[in-house]
Amino acid sequence: MTEIRTRQAREEDIDSIREMFRIAYGEDYPYRDFYDREWLKRSIYGERMVVAVAEDVVTGRVLGTGSVDMDIGAHSDLMGELGRLVVHPNARGRGVGTALMRYRLELVQDRLHVAIIDNRTAQPFTQQIAQKLRCAPVGFLPLKHRFTNRESIATFARHFSPALELRRNHPRVVPAVAPLAHLAMNNVALASDVIVDESTSPHPCDDDFELSAFDSERMPDLLRISRGRVRKRDVFGPMRLHYGFFKLTARQASFLVARRPGAPRDAIAGALGFLHDDVERNIQVFELIAASDDSVRFLFTSLLERARDLGVEYIEVEVNAHGTRLQRTLLEVGFLPAAYIPAMVFHEVERLDVVKMVRLLVPPTLGEGHLIHEMRPIFEEVMGNFRTRAVLPRIAASIGELGIFDGLNDEQARRLASAMTVREYGVGEDLCRAGEEADELLVLIEGRADVLLGTGNVVGQVEAGDVVGENALLAETTRTASVVGARPSVAAVLTRNRLREIRNRRPDIAVVLYRNLARELGRKLRDADVAIDRQGNGGRGPGSDRA
Secondary structure, three states: OOOEEEEEOOHHHHHHHHHHHHHHHHHHOOOHHHHOHHHHHHHHHOOOEEEEEEEEOOOOOEEEEEEEEOOOOOHHHOEEEEEEEEEOHHHOOOOHHHHHHHHHHHHHOOOOOEEEEEEEOOOOHHHHHHHHOOOEEEEEEEEEEEOOOEEEEEEEEEEOOOOHHHEOOOOEEOOOOHHHHHHHHHHOOOOOOOEEOOOOOOOOOOOOOEEEOOOHHHHHHHHHHHHHOHHHOOEEOOOOHHHOHHHHHHOOEEEEEEEOOOOOOOOOOEEEEEEEEOOOOEEEEEEEEEOOHHHHHHHHHHHHHHHHHHOOOEEEEEEEOOOHHHHHHHHHOOOEEEEEEEEEEEEOOEEEEEEEEEEEOOOOOOOOOOOOHHHHHHHHHHHHHHHHHHHHHHHHOOHHHOHHHOOOOHHHHHHHHHOOEEEEEOOOOEEEOOOOEOOEEEEEEEOEEEEEOOOOOEEEEEEOOOEEOHHHHHHOOEOOOEEEEOOOEEEEEEEHHHHHHHHHHOHHHHHHHHHHHHHHHHHHHHHHHHHHHHHOOOOOOOOOOOO
16 A cells, blocks of 8 residues: 655645646636645745645655645634645545544644634545544534535534633523534533523614724724723634734725714724625624624624625624623524534633524525534534524414424424424325324424325314324324325424434423323324214214324
């Protein structure tokens, strides 16, 4: 087998690196810098990037490359991203990717506190390498990057000493963030210490502001606000206002600046800093400055309007895990938790946990993707929230009429709805069929369906609000009746696997859910007894579905 040597890249490696990227990604690769000789040369000799290569010991041929971006956070965060791993097609299967990942981790372990690894989900091998080298799954970023199509990212993290020793304990998070936080902390071998805050109110709805342009003259006013609110830093990112106007404009950073109508020009209520990537069609928020908390929601809703005008498809903001008010505000304007990274950033004398919250401006249709087993729980938790966002409006309109949701509070109802999918049925189409394995139950939202026994005779009907198939699902038996659409119908579907996840991860919801299902089953049995008494012939009456 070929002996491989890893080392830092040199200038003579530039053409080999460029060639590997062209072979792997073609001419449509969005990160055009990796085709630029001068940019690669600056990266090899600069401090912002560490570029590594793997070479054949005998021939000296470069077999693969990978880099570490040391500039993804503020300078004091001591955080880097391991990315841009490419292996020449002729060298795949020889351990080149593993060697490069191990070498980069060894290279930066004394320079960083936290390494972030964003793995494409188009192929699982980089996830396998990350897991093998003790990097932990902490997030799933749906449709973050735009290659030929949008692709999702499986995010891993590796902590180096003394990152976790400097971590501030007991972050306060909203209920929607807590399950993801528990999973991520368990994966990085931390005892989960999050405090779930259900009472903090969001920032108020106040649209009585106007937006103005950011320029060098505004910087002193913004800096005064920033200094006054330094202890209340809620948003993190790779830039800061105090880096200066020249560096901000060089990185194409923008600010939305809010002030009251008619107020003096220097009377700024707040500002939101963001980076816009026109190629990726992404926005990353990096700073929130607020003299008045009343301006916060206005700034984020204004950003959404700006993003739509720019054709943006993905927005990401890294939020302080110790600040529930902004978390709750972002949830209300459509952002959802997608990653939880313990001890990600450095603030004053300690490291803070961060929640990456994402707003998709395109449907969350993921397409092809491959995830390793260890990433699955994170994926299910994150995408459960995005499914909720897509599905919940249809279910929410009927929640008050669906007995399965009785006794659940708003957060629990949303969580249960997130475990469901919505399915439509035409007239004559089977909702379920006698004799098949029961692996899901259905809650009819709209329409009506007939219950048929093996003879094909209609023995009952189910209507909006009724549950179909819970008996066979809970007893883990085959279905004894068919249910066929009598009208165009819509149903919320809960699979056995999703029911099992709710039972294991949210017992508070499971207790109420099983009680409601038992009550529904009891109602059907009573209806059946009444029908039998009325008919006097052992027949089964309406409502006796045991599908």
